[in-house]
Amino acid sequence: MPLNLILMGPPGAGKGTQASRLAQRLQVPAISTGDMLREEIRGGSALGREVRAYMDRGALVPDQLIIAIIEGRLQRDDCSRGFILDGFPRTVGQAEALDRALQQLGWSLHRVGSLTVPTDEVVKRLSGRRTCRDCSTPYHVSLDPPSRHDTCDICGGTLQQRDDDHEHVIAKRLEVYARDTAPLLDYYRDRGLLAEIDGRGKHDDVLAALLAHLDVPLTAQTIPVA
Ligand code: AP5
Secondary structure (H helix, E strand, O other): OOEEEEEEOOOOOOHHHHHHHHHHHHOOOEEEHHHHHHHHHHHOOHHHHHHHHHHHOOOOOOHHHHHHHHHHHHOOHHHOOEEEEEOOOOOHHHHHHHHHHHHHHOOOOOEEEEEEOOHHHHHHHHHOEEEEOOOOOEEEOOOEOOOEOOEOOOOOOEEEOOOOOOHHHHHHHHHHHHHHHOHHHHHHHHOOOEEEEEOOOOHHHHHHHHHHHOOOOHHHOOOOOO
16 A cells, blocks of 8 residues: 655644655655645746746635646655645645545545644744755755755755745735635544644754654665665
C-alpha cells in the first residue's frame, strides 16, 4: 500500500521545508498546491490568471479548481509508492473530495501530521522568508539564510519574497487558516489519523519527530539521517 501522508499547519509552520525533506527520505513526491498554483501564475496560463487574485489577497482558491488539480496529480506514475500533500486539503470539502479520490484509486491515508508553531513565530518566519524562484526551496533572512546572498544553495536560482508574504496578507492567511482549515484537525483526529508535532527547533529534529509520529516504517526510509 502506498505511503500517503498529509502535512498540515498554519502558514509558515514549515510544511514546505519538511515536505521536501520527508520526500527525499521516503522517495515519494512532495505535492504542494501552493507551488503548483504559483507555477501556473508564472507560466501565464488561464488558470494562473484566475487564481492570482485569490492568492495575492490571502484567500483560498475555489474548492472545485484545486480538487481538479489534485485529482489529476495523484494519477501520475510517481505517486504509485505514495505522496506527501503540502497545503491540501484546506477545507472539509477538499478533505471529502480527497477521501473519494483515494477510494477510487483503492488507496487510503497513512497519517496526517500537523506542525504546531505559535502565531508570533510564524509571522516572524513569513515576513523574513525568501523563496527560490526556480525550485521553490524556502529560506529565511536570519533563521535559515542561504550560503550566498539571495542565491539558492540547491539550484543557484535567485531568491525572492513571495507576493503573499507581506504583513497585511499574512494576517489574512492566518485568519483563513483558523476559520477554514483548522476544523480539519478534528476531521482527521476523529478518524484516528492525526499526529500533532512541535514545528519549532532544528530542521533535522522536526524531521525526526515527524518520522516518529507519522509511524513511517523503517523500511520506507531510504536515506539515513546525517
Ligand atoms: P501555500 O503556498 O500552501 O502557503 P501556506 O499554507 O500559507 O504555507 P507557506 O508556504 O506560507 O508556509 P509553510 O508551512 O510551507 O512554511 P515554509 O516551510 O515555507 O498557499 C499559498 C496560497 O495558495 C494560499 O493562500 C491560497 O491562496 C492558495 N492555495 C494553496 N493551496 C490551496 C488549497 N488547497 N485550497 C485553496 N487555496 C490554496 O517555512 C516558512 C519559513 O520558516 C521559511 O522562511 C523557512 O526557512 C522557515 N522555517 C521553516 N522551518 C523552520 C524552523 N524549524 N525553524 C525556523 N525557521 C523555519
